[in-house]
Amino acid sequence: MLEDSSFAIHPGQKKQMQTPDYKEIGNVLKVVKTESGASVNTESGTLFIKFYRDDIVRFVLNPFGETTLCSSPALITDGEKTEVTVCEKNGQILLSSAKLQVYLEKSPLRITIADPDGRVLVKEGAKGMGFKESKEIICYKEMEPEDHFYGFGEKTGFLDKRGEKMTMWNSDVYAPHNPETDSLYQSIPYFMTLRNGFAHGIFFDNTFKTTFDFRSEETNYSFSAEGGQINYYVLAGPTPKDVLEQYTFLTGRMPIPPKWAIGYHQSRYSYETEQEVRELAKTFIEKGIPLDVIYLDIHYMDGYRVFTFDKERFPNPKQLIKDLKEQGIRIVPIVDPGVKEDPEYYIYQEGIRGDHFCKYIEGNIYFGDVWPGNSAFPDFTSSKVRKWWGEKHRFYSDLGIEGIWNDMNEPAVFNETKTMDVKVMHDNDGDPRTHRELHNIYGLMMGESTYSGMKKQLNGKRPFLLTRAGYSGIQRYAAVWTGDNRSFWEHLQMSIPMVMNLGLSGIPFAGADVGGFAHDSNGELLVRWTQVGAFIPFFRNHSALGFARQEPWSFGEKYEKAIKKYIELRYQWLPHLYSLFAEAHHTGTPVMRPLMMEYPKDENTYNLSDQFMVGDNVIIAPIMQPSVQHRVVYLPEGNWVDYWTEEVFEGGKHHLVKADLNKLPIFIKQGSILVHGSVKRSTAIKDEKLTLHLYYGKSTSSSFKLYEDDGSTFEYEQGNYLRKIFHVKCTKDEISLTISDEGSYKPEWKEIELIVHGAPENFALIINGQEKSLQKKENNWRTVIC
Numbered sequence: 001m002l003e004d005s006s007f008a009i010h011p012g013q014k015k016q017m018q019t020p021d022y023k024e025i026g027n028v029l030k031v032v033k034t035e036s037g038a039s040v041n042t043e044s045g046t047l048f049i050k051f052y053r054d055d056i057v058r059f060v061l062n063p064f065g066e067t068t069l070c071s072s073p074a075l076i077t078d079g080e081k082t083e084v085t086v087c088e089k090n091g092q093i094l095l096s097s098a099k100l101q102v103y104l105e106k107s108p109l110r111i112t113i114a115d116p117d118g119r120v121l122v123k124e125g126a127k128g129m130g131f132k133e134s135k136e137i138i139c140y141k142e143m144e145p146e147d148h149f150y151g152f153g154e155k156t157g158f159l160d161k162r163g164e165k166m167t168m169w170n171s172d173v174y175a176p177h178n179p180e181t182d183s184l185y186q187s188i189p190y191f192m193t194l195r196n197g198f199a200h201g202i203f204f205d206n207t208f209k210t211t212f213d214f215r216s217e218e219t220n221y222s223f224s225a226e227g228g229q230i231n232y233y234v235l236a237g238p239t240p241k242d243v244l245e246q247y248t249f250l251t252g253r254m255p256i257p258p259k260w261a262i263g264y265h266q267s268r269y270s271y272e273t274e275q276e277v278r279e280l281a282k283t284f285i286e287k288g289i290p291l292d293v294i295y296l297d298i299h300y301m302d303g304y305r306v307f308t309f310d311k312e313r314f315p316n317p318k319q320l321i322k323d324l325k326e327q328g329i330r331i332v333p334i335v336d337p338g339v340k341e342d343p344e345y346y347i348y349q350e351g352i353r354g355d356h357f358c359k360y361i362e363g364n365i366y367f368g369d370v371w372p373g374n375s376a377f378p379d380f381t382s383s384k385v386r387k388w389w390g391e392k393h394r395f396y397s398d399l400g401i402e403g404i405w406n407d408m409n410e411p412a413v414f415n416e417t418k419t420m421d422v423k424v425m426h427d428n429d430g431d432p433r434t435h436r437e438l439h440n441i442y443g444l445m446m447g448e449s450t451y452s453g454m455k456k457q458l459n460g461k462r463p464f465l466l467t468r469a470g471y472s473g474i475q476r477y478a479a480v481w482t483g484d485n486r487s488f489w490e491h492l493q494m495s496i497p498m499v500m501n502l503g504l505s506g507i508p509f510a511g512a513d514v515g516g517f518a519h520d521s522n523g524e525l526l527v528r529w530t531q532v533g534a535f536i537p538f539f540r541n542h543s544a545l546g547f548a549r550q551e552p553w554s555f556g557e558k559y560e561k562a563i564k565k566y567i568e569l570r571y572q573w574l575p576h577l578y579s580l581f582a583e584a585h586h587t588g589t590p591v592m593r594p595l596m597m598e599y600p601k602d603e604n605t606y607n608l609s610d611q612f613m614v615g616d617n618v619i620i621a622p623i624m625q626p627s628v629q630h631r632v633v634y635l636p637e638g639n640w641v642d643y644w645t646e647e648v649f650e651g652g653k654h655h656l657v658k659a660d661l662n663k664l665p666i667f668i669k670q671g672s673i674l675v676h677g678s679v680k681r682s683t684a685i686k687d688e689k690l691t692l693h694l695y696y697g698k699s700t701s702s703s704f705k706l707y708e709d710d711g712s713t714f715e716y717e718q719g720n721y722l723r724k725i726f727h728v729k730c731t732k733d734e735i736s737l738t739i740s741d742e743g744s745y746k747p748e749w750k751e752i753e754l755i756v757h758g759a760p761e762n763f764a765l766i767i768n769g770q771e772k773s774l775q776k777k778e779n780n781w782r783t784v785i786c
């Protein structure tokens with residue numbers, strides 16, 4: 001308690017300066033060329049340099065023992081065979097691939113990484129790599145005044161992390177998240193540097209507690225870990241999208257989610273009875289507010305025992321799930337890792353008999369207090385345990401459930417340290433490691449177990465998984481929400497850079513609790529938050545026990561109307577959003593993007609934290625303050641069209657725009673294409689027709705890949721999808737549109753109507769070389785194109 005008062009800054013509290021026992025790696029003794037790199041003997045052990053591709057190079061060194069090329073479970077590849085030459089040049093060793101050059105200065109060892117034109121990406125200067133007696137390992141790199149830093153997974157604060165110091169240690173933080181809150185639920189030890197318009201990345205694959213320090217020194221940044229090997233990958237870029245492609249080549253990409261998972265989700269801690277859930281669904285249907293998912297938080301269970309339903313509150317879950325599915329609404333239950341210590345409970349019994357729980361080296365099980373009381377925790381580092389837990393999900397899939405919500409999987413424990421004892425020894429498939437080393441991957445491995453189990457049981461249907469905790473690679477299994485935020489305007493503001501940085505960290509399917517989880521929300525906040533949520537990849541309204549209810553109608557008609565409008569808008573935009581999810585699946589480029597991703601040479605975008613892009617041609621500039629109806633919007637080069645009024649704004653400038661409560665400022669770049677479907681009750685209703693909005697712009701060109709598949713199976717992996725590629729080119733008086741198709745999928749929609757916005761009178765429309773006539777209606781021109 002005293003730490004919360006001024007006592008915290010009592011003069012006697014000043015920390016003793018620690019004696020620095022930092023040691024450098026030392027000199028290079030010998031270099032031997034290997035298949036895709038080199039093995040370098042140094043005074044402090046062997047450094048392996050291995051190219052994974054021309055544009056990805058890995059550095060591994062263990063100053064405390066033998067260096068190994070083992071990887072964490074984040075990695076999905078051992079790399080491709082890469083042509084590398086090794087030679088000596090001006091007293092330095094040079095390793096080159098087609099896209100990267102690695103220079104090693106020999107005494108002491110210093111690494112410089114450049115592109116083939118000599119542009120330096122990563123450089124060690126006065127300090128290089130080193131270690132401490134405590135087994136801490138540290139890497140210093142030079143920091144240029146022009147450097148901007150992004151990624152780091154889930155962090156509070158602004159978009160650009162220059163000047164920050166961040167720790168990766170999966171943590172359950174209910175206390176209000178603020179700019180000082182450091183470790184949150186996810187640990188993504190990866191970042192992207194943007195320097196003079198060019199990007200490169202570093203992935204520090206170390207599962208111990210890691211620290212990224214961009215604050216302590218003026219000309220160096222560092223990344224360090226409490227233990228383990230120096231083990232990092234340099235990703236060549238040169239564009240931010242290239243870096244994401246490279247990072248997700250290593251750690252994997254999100255599968256295309258089932259369509260229902262990108263609709264609107266309604267949650268509450270908790271909808272406590274079957275009756276309450278049915279009434280909730282009924283209200284949505286009666287009010288005509290679209291809905292795809294209702295969540296069951298911990299109250300659905302029998303005494304918070306996972307894989308059970310409370311028989312009194314939920315007498316017939318199967319019927320409930322069936323009835324709701326008929327209305328296009330799915331149920332997603334919460335599943336936490338803690339298993340109640342109860343000898344009469346079948347999961348606990350199986351866990352004990354099968355030796356599935358986390359234990360100390362001495363053999364005693366670790367117990368911790370969570371919702372069900374004293375609980376044991378499955379050891380997800382063991383593949384046998386993951387399989388067991390995954391199979392247990394048949395309990396849910398047999399009831400018709402297709403989505404699972406994993407929470408408290410840092411793992412969270414109600415104690416001083418907030419987690420499991422770091423001395424616990426994980427099985428790790430026969431290579432035992434302490435919890436101190438594997439803490440950060442507990443949630444990732446639970447995700448693997450749950451996703452794989454569900455996938456198997458759903459017989460070809462796509463499962464949906466939502467998780468709170470994760471490590472690099474979590475995108476392969478789960479969507480991520482940003483945990484226990486509050487109904488504060490500041491938290492709405494904070495969610496934008498947080499979700500953008502998650503996207504820049506390979507996690508495109510992310511979002512914050514709309515309306516705020518804890519604290520009482522209010523009508524205005526919920527409207528503004530829903531406006532943002534409608535364009536954020538994961539769109540769920542969730543609120544906590546004991547605080548104001550937060551369903552769309554909770555604050556009266558005026559607000560309900562505005563909220564409904566934006567949930568409907570989400571459904572209208574689904575074909576566009578789904579196409580962007582497919583792009584994220586194929587390339588790693590996120591759905592929700594900071595402007596710097598599309599305009600890396602424009603300095604105005606480098607720390608733009610209150611605007612974002614959806615794809616490459618739409619800017620969302622939400623209002624995120626109470627009683628405010630104006631804001632400044634930055635629009636980069638080009639001309640931009642107000643989505644609602646069609647007013648044209650010149651880019652490369654800041655504009656003051658007005659947005660009353662019903663308006664979310666949306667800007668579409670001239671020359672681009674937007675695809676809309678129709679407003680619908682749920683994604684279960686298919687579009688019969690799509691509308692292609694083309695925003696004319698003199699001397700512009702762009703392209704859009706409309707993606708479609710069955711929305712529910714993995715057949716897209718076998719080519720059963722449709723990709724319609726639209727290229728548009730506008731001149732003074734002509735719009736030429738070329739359309740080509742890839743893939744074999746036959747969509748449900750039978751027609752695409754083209755609406756041209758803002759074109760000059762008497763322009764000609766040429767589609768695939770043929771002139772096509774249009775009809776003028778109000779200010780736009782229309783025609784059916786497919």
Ligand code: GLC
Nearest residue numbers: 269297298334407468483484
């Ligand atoms: C945690 C979760 C929250 C959930 C609650 C009860 O606080 O972050 O979303 O509602 O636990 O399960």
